[in-house]
Amino acid sequence: MPALTTTSDGFLLHGEPFRILSGALHYFRVHPDQWADRLRKARLMGLNTVETYIPWNLHQPEPGTLVLDGLLDLPRFLRLAAAEGLHVLLRPGPFICAEWDGGGLPHWLTTDPDIRLRTSDPRFTDIVDRYLDLLLPPLLPHMAASGGPVIAVQVENEYGAYGDDIAYLEHLELSLRSRGVEELLFTCDQTDGDHLKNGVLPGVLATGTFGSRVDQSLQRLREAQPEGPLMCGEFWIGWFDHWGGPHHGRDAEDAAADLDRLLSAGASVNIYMFHGGTNFGYTNGANHHHAYVPTITSYDYDAPLTESGDPGPKYHAFREVIARHAPVPDEPVPAPSPKLPPTTVRLTDRAPLLPLADRPVHATDPRSADELNQRSGYTLYRTTVPTPGAGLLHFAGGVGDRAQVFLDGAPAGVLERERYDETLPVHVPRPDAVLEVLVENMGRVNYGPRIGVPKGLLGPVTLDGTPLHGWDSHALPLDDVPVTAAFAPAETPTCAEPALHRGTFEVRTPADTFLALPGWTKGQAWVNGFHLGRYWSRGPQRTLYVPAPALRPGVNELVVLELHGTTTLDAQLTDTPDLGPEQS
Template identity: 80%
Template sequence: MPALTTTSDGFLLHGEPFRIISGALHYFRVHPDQWTDRLRKARLMGLNTVETYLPWNLHEPEPGTLVLDGLLDLPRFLRLAQAEGLHVLLRPGPYICAEWDGGGLPAWLVSDPDIRLRTSDPRFTDAFDRYLDQLLPPLLPHLAANGGPVIAVQVENEYGAYGDDTAYLAHVEEALRTRGVEELLFTCDQANAKHLAAGSLPGTVSGGTFGGRVDEHLAALRAHRPEGPLFCSEFWIGWFDHWGGPHHTRSAENAAADLDRLLAAGASVNIYMFHGGTNFGFTNGANHHHTYAPTVTSYDYDAALAESGDPGPKYHAFRDVIARYAPVPDEPAPAPSPKLPLTTVALDRRAPLLPHLRTLEGAVRGEDPVTMDELGAPTGYALYRTTVPAAGDGLLHFAGGVGDRAQVFVDGASVGVLERERHDETLPVRVPYAGATLEVLVENQGGVNYGPRIGAPKGLLGPVSFQGTVLHGWECRPVPLDDLEALPFEPSEATSDAVPAFHRGTFEVETPADTFLALPGWTKGQAWVNGFHLGRYWNRGPQHTLYVPGPVLRPGANDLVLLELHATTGTRVQLTDTPDLGPENHS
């Protein structure tokens, strides 16, 4: 029998009345050495539960593999949650949205153009079944039926916004049940009649997602299920940001007032996000409604805990609200963490990118360019190279556009940029002589995580022509970024740089602590500290600093590497004690 059960209007835990007061905390967005701190802060705010998605694409990066270590050591995260006295809601997908690369669906799966994602298509359900065969055995000991903290598991995610294949939903439910998941199951949909009807399953709890209009949305949940618990499975207290857009915030007073309305109505709640964390590396997703819009590196979300784990205004406001309805620990609210002293880092060594790539083996050669998936490069960058048989001024045409951003070079000189978000397909160029070298560096800026465009290909998406003549004889290669030590760094006295290049510097740390990397004068690229991939930066904003978790640093010498794609006006960066996520845009 599951530990968590339902009554006509609520939940019972081990037979006793229980209200879920949960907060979202994604283990894969937080450095593992900080999990204990974040979980403790969840308990101190008054939460009795934490919720997390599971990113299939990271746990099974190649078919038949399973990664459960480091940032992905979910069993350890569950043990730490239990040690803190917290229950857990698990959301294994298969699809998670989460503003995460590809909505969490693996690139090796979604790159099949014929597969029907999130349906009863056996190619999809069989792959998920095989994943669960690997994933669930190490997780079963952590279910409440076996003495663990997991009291409920979600079936799919906001499916009502995507499809109406009820046989598929039933398959996901059965896949969990037949592999030993005895706990209560729930679905999660936007709280309107259409989505709830399409995304719900008989015998499971229907959770609703919303950020305001509490009475209206609770009424929609009650109309959908006349009996059972009212559960806001995502109470949106902030929002995520896109590059080039505003930085979204929501006032603590406004969010706390709606939390009070939820709890006063007797509902259970999962605050999304309690702590957002960071889209480290290449993990951010993107939206594509009318145009492609990639999500920034920070997933601060204007959450109760800031990206660096510091309690924000919502933390204190929510603690006060929760105390009216449930016990809150009689302990002081946590203080902000120490920050590194202000530090300037000189990046005095560099390695130009394109000359380095030309020396590497492993290029795929063919008449026409291939996509990044076909190159085996589901994230990051790819370089395409050919020669142009005719000289002169003309239009370079990229049939089908690019996925997602392409920098174009003729004989090593930059001649322009094309972006998916602007629907660019043509670029006027001057080719100085017949046989000049054309190189195209393409960046995958993040896989779409919501709607029908999940799995859209990356790289060059069709034939490339100059003056109407299709160019053939391509050399295509992924850009390897897993061994920065192998790069041919040389001392650099330059104060500016206008070609894609790696830049490297060292800095001293006495006592490791959180800090924020500010990049004034730099344009666009990637950052690593001591080999840890912090993620993307872009002077387009709104985000202008990258969070550097204290555990990434070490006493003594530390190493910083930037891959700058365009130009820098100097060779210095700053480590600062304050984040800059952009001007606030209150909602």
């Protein structure tokens, strides 16, 4: 019998009345050395539970593998939650959305055009089952049935917004049960339209997702599920940002008032997010409704706990609301973490990027990044243009997602998927000039029918209608700083080509800090090999969060990949984040 059971209007935990007061905390968006701190702060706000997705694409980067270490050491995260006295809601997907690269579906799966994703297509469900065969055994000891913290497990994720294949949901339910999951199962769907109707699975608890109109949303949930606990599976208290858009926020008192309405109605809740964290590396997703828009590196979400783990206005407001409905620990609210003193880092060494491309795949036409089995990062394409003079380059099918074009090493222009760019006027300087196209994967779509859309160059390339053939396609994943980078002292402060820039700085006592790059344009940053993620002067985000555990006493190394150009050798470490002007 599961530890968590339901009555006609509530939950029982080990037979005693229980209300879930949960907050979302994604272990894969937080440095592992900070998990314990974030969990403690969840308990001190008055939460008794935390919720996390499980990103399939990171845990299984290739078929038949399973990664459970470092940032992905989920068993350790569950042990730490139990040590803090917190229960856990697990959301293994297989699809998670979460503004996460590809919605968590592996690139090697989504690029197969024959598989009908998120359906009862056996080509899809067989692969899901093989993944669960590997994932669940190390997690079963952490289920409540075995004395662990996990009291409930989600089936799929907001499926009613995608499809209505009940056989698929039934398959997932059976897959979890047959592999030893005894705990309460639940679904999670938006409460508008037909989402609840399409996503509800008989015999499985239905929960709703919403951020306002509490009474109306709970009524719709009750209509879809006449008996059982009322629960908001995602109570949206902030929002995420896209590059080139505003920084979203929500008034703390407004969000707290809706939380009070939820709890006053007797409902359980999962606050999304309690602590958003960071899309480190290349893990951000993207949306594509009318146009492609990639998500920024920060996943701060205007959450109660900021990206750097400090209690914000919502933390205090929510703690006061929770205290009206449940006991709150009689301990002081945690103080903000110490921050590194403002520091200037001079990037004295430089290495050009494009010469790093090696092991090309040669073909008549360029190969997509997916054909090169590349999940993320960059792809470089090279060919020659036989005829000099002015002309119009045409990229059939566009680019995925942002292409920088060079002729004999000189920048010739940029094409972007979000603008539906396919053509570029150029001047070819000489016969057989070298054409190079550096394409950046800005994040895979995480919601809707465009999941799995390919990256890189997406078709043949012509100049004034004449096909350009004989392409070398180079994978440049750049997950780490390339060991082959030929760093040399920078001769001038300015640089107008894609290049890696390196410098060092001293730290007495490691503490959180924020990397600002005024005078720089677009690229990636690493501190001591830890991949902080993407920066872009387009904003809204102006700083990258640097977790204290990524630093060390003494000499530290900063490497910046700048794709366009910089007017300075300096970067700044500041004690204050800048996520852009806020739009409520």
